[in-house]
Amino acid sequence: QKEVEQDPGPLSVPEGAIVSLNCTYSNSAFQYFMWYRQYSRKGPELLMYTYSSGNKEDGRFTAQVDKSSKYISLFIRDSQPSDSATYLCAMSAGNQFYFGTGTSLTVIP
């Protein structure tokens, strides 16, 4: 079983839609949870960072962590064509990081 599972998509939505991206994990020791956005042929860019359970909001983006279910989510409100990218979840309990395989998102104008 992989440490982190993420549906690869692809996911295609119309502009203005609410997007929900999700990851599940198996290691209950994970305490730090991150979402990265990666454009084609570029390095991942840190979007959101959450410690332990709860919600965190930053503009159109909301990150949720449910440690009891080992489930994390990223919501994108009012999605824009510029949000079209691959979204990677990542988590850590210390020095090493574990990544999902990424979900490819396309926002259609």
Next chain:
Amino acid sequence: DGGITQSPKYLFRKEGQNVTLSCEQNLNHDAMYWYRQDPGQGLRLIYYSQIVNDFQKGDIAEGYSVSREKKESFPLTVTSAQKNPTAFYLCATRGLATYTQYFGPGTRLTVL
């Protein structure tokens, strides 16, 4: 201008040749990491280093080598022993007081 630089952006290598990928940072981060990214497989850890002159193998270290002689630099050598080196290579850093990683722009290596 703070950040992480990787060079070159694109690299072509003939089979049997060693090649070194550069990673430099001016974020004053202590920890540095090398990942390999292949389609559908996510990021796989090659090596990481938490302090100068010390580094640890990741999940796929075979056929790779690293050095950490300076805090700012963590070069990765892809040796001829690496059977399938064509991939996108990403360098990342982390400050020891934080638990998030920041990535460089990547180097795409193609073996001809």
